[in-house]
Amino acid sequence: MARLIYSAIASLDGYVEDKQGEFDWAAPDDQVHAFVNDLERPIGTYLYGRRMYETMVFWETVSTSADQDAVTRDFAEIWRAAEKIVYSRTLQAPSSERTRIEREFDPAAIRRLKESSARDLTVGGAEFAGEAMAAGLVDECHLFLVPVVVGGGKRALPDDVRAQLELLDERCFRSGVVHLHYRLR
Numbered sequence: 001m002a003r004l005i006y007s008a009i010a011s012l013d014g015y016v017e018d019k020q021g022e023f024d025w026a027a028p029d030d031q032v033h034a035f036v037n038d039l040e041r042p043i044g045t046y047l048y049g050r051r052m053y054e055t056m057v058f059w060e061t062v063s064t065s066a067d068q069d070a071v072t073r074d075f076a077e078i079w080r081a082a083e084k085i086v087y088s089r090t091l092q093a094p095s096s097e098r099t100r101i102e103r104e105f106d107p108a109a110i111r112r113l114k115e116s117s118a119r120d121l122t123v124g125g126a127e128f129a130g131e132a133m134a135a136g137l138v139d140e141c142h143l144f145l146v147p148v149v150v151g152g153g154k155r156a157l158p159d160d161v162r163a164q165l166e167l168l169d170e171r172c173f174r175s176g177v178v179h180l181h182y183r184l185r
């Protein structure tokens with residue numbers, strides 16, 4: 001069975017965006033970005049909350065010409081090749097290829113998708129990923145903790161969910177970012 005994986009780049013105090021809705025402090029440098037690319041490479045399908053999709057769809061049109069740096073080109077190609085499912089009650093139409101919209105979150109449908117998928121899936125957008133976690137659908141979690149404290153905003157992990165986690169791997173990067181890879185028990 002394919003795994004459903006939640007990845008987030010968060011401040012040390014656990015936020016994916018600050019109170020102003022900014023997350024420029026989370027932008028990965030080349031070393032972290034290349035590592036993220038390798039994590040995303042085997043993924044077959046991205047499940048997105050609408051807000052995360054609206055950020056990530058940038059990768060559909062970013063230039064992949066030779067003057068673009070290699071890490072950016074690599075991620076654009078990885079992103080474009082994957083299937084995307086966007087959860088939204090408001091989005092009229094997708095603005096990327098290989099993308100469909102789901103109006104309702106149906107845990108049983110996601111379970112079936114995991115069972116039938118040859119490749120792993122990711123879930124993105126803290127709010128939507130929190131619903132998937134609350135429904136017991138998330139198998140693994142990659143947290144990238146950025147050495148900044150922002151004091152509030154959108155939490156990377158949901159309220160009102162309890163989970164036991166097993167640490168599978170960890171790594172420190174030159175920038176001070178720490179990667180933590182967990183399995184949910």
Ligand SMILES: NC(=O)c1ccc[n+]([C@@H]2O[C@H](COP(=O)([O-])OP(=O)(O)OC[C@H]3O[C@@H](n4cnc5c(N)ncnc54)[C@H](OP(=O)(O)O)[C@@H]3O)[C@@H](O)[C@H]2O)c1
Pocket residue numbers: 008009010015016017023026027048049050051052053055087088089090091102103104105124125126127128129131154
């Ligand atoms: N830290 C970083 O590195 C980083 C990177 C990229 C982006 N971000 C930012 O992090 C933020 C994450 O956003 P978020 O956690 O607020 O939102 P999100 O989970 O990405 O999206 C929330 C939206 O998903 C849809 N949704 C959620 N539950 C649903 C359900 N049960 N059924 C149908 N649709 C459902 C709704 O869309 P509708 O309102 O359309 O119904 C809801 O408004 C964004 O601002 C993103 O830009 C951070």
